[in-house]
Amino acid sequence: MASLWRPREGMEIIDLGGQKYSFVFYHVLDIQKVLDVGSWTFEQSLLIYHYLKKREDPQSVKLNTSDIWVLIYDLPTGFISKSVLKNNGDYIGEFVKSDPGNVTGGRKLYYRIRVRMDVDKPITRRMKLKRDGGEWTWVNFKYERLSSFCFVCGLLGHQERDCAIVYANPDKEITRAYGVWLRAPTKNSKNMNLGAKWLRISGDSSKAWEEGVSNVRDEPP
Structure with a gap:
């Protein structure tokens, strides 16, 4: 994970037991980069994380949701609006936000939203919409970084x-x-360097970001 995240100020990983880990970051911008991307996977298994706040017990956090970017295809003309995108997100799970690029430029192949999904429920494949005049149509979903x-x-x-x-x-x-x-198209990525470059060991004299500990559950494949 350090190879993927490459935190500029380093990070520390602590095994909490029971397939739970603490990822300790040393700068707010490093942890924000991780949160902005959405879902992360390790060996095709989803990492479910939670941003811990001050005095929050990592062992008591329920890990059953994951934020993921969803691409909406085949959205008919006349249905392209903020409210429709939000309705799509709430149909999949819980709408979090819309990509700013959705409202720039002209007609798009797909529209991108971020959704908080319940990982204990099946993936939503598509949604049925009703056109003016009573005709029904399907919009289809694809998921970025799907594990x-x-x-x-x-x-x-x-x-x-x-x-x-x-x-x-x-x-x-x-x-x-x-x-x-259901997997969104991905760009080819170069081989990642070893993560040791970005790792710190326990007892480092630098102060960790006080609210920057992410609690993660590693789902088995």
Whole structure:
């Protein structure tokens, strides 16, 4: 994770046990860069994090939501508005914010919003909208940095070989209602350098950012 985040002032990682970790940052801008991107994955498994505030106990924090950027495709003319984008976000989970680029330029291939998703619920594939005159149409969703998920049940954190539905129906043909098309296109990335350059060890004399500890749950693949 240090290789991905590359904090300018360094970071420290503390194992809290039970697949929970504290990521201690030493500058507010370093932690803000991490928060702005949205979801992060480690070996295709989602890292669920929480920004800890002063005097907040990391062991008592419930880790079941993740902020993720969602791309909305096939949005009809006449439905392109802040309220419609918010309704799409609330349909997927909880709307957080809209990309400023949504309101600049002309017609777009997709519109980008940030949504807080409940990771214990299936991914939302699409939403039905009603046009003027009574005609229905579908808008489709794609997710940035989408971690490992099941093509059968749509849940994050496992693949179909470990799905309860597959195990409950070993002799039946299984319908796969989800697929790789739910992943947003990604740009090719260069190989990351080793993370040690950005890591600090416990006892560093520099003061950690007081409210900059993120509590993370690592979902198994």
